[in-house]
Amino acid sequence: MAGTEPEERTAPVSPASVELPQGGTVHAVVRWGTDVMHRPARPVTAYDEELRTLVADMFATMYAADGVGLAACQIGVDRAVFVYDCPDESGTLHRGIVCNPVVELPEGRARRLDDSDEGCLSYPGAFVECARPDWARVRGQGLDGEDVVYEGDGLLARCLQHETDHTQGTVFGDRLNDRARKKLRKQMEAAAEDYPRGWPVGAGSARRSASGPGGTAIDVDHVDL
């Protein structure tokens, strides 16, 4: 996801955050319209070196693109796994890896919609309001195949839903009406020069370079998922 008015801040990190695999390679972010983004991803079944390398590459790419979440299909890999480094409503940062995610959302009276702006690294430079439940829980497996459960509110709730959608072949444009989708397209086209083919390879990270991956300086207003 991406934000419109970047704001630097230092945030505490959730103790539930996991150790991130380091040394990944930055890949070009795959755009909407590419087949791998629009069909359900194959489940993760092997928790091996290949998966660690994939996840390290995903984190490297997410940080280079100044995103707060990234799914494997966004670097062209057909596997149901996503990574995130994202603040919740209180500003606390949460970092995690989820293979084969299944999302749980509030129902009945507990279901409240948050219509904040949303953006996607695979449709860069564009943000529109997208109504989603303001809380989410995701279950899946971690890097070693262990069961993991993550939950949260604010941007984190949006991120967990957005990334799980990616593993199922859904992009947030699919959740918008025609008018909002048109607005999103106009913004993306207007910003196209800033996101050349191959982005973010070679782009570096304006936001996180000071502290590197695992750093705590982030934009909270407009973030790409």
Ligand SMILES: [Zn+2]
């Ligand atoms: Zn996305």
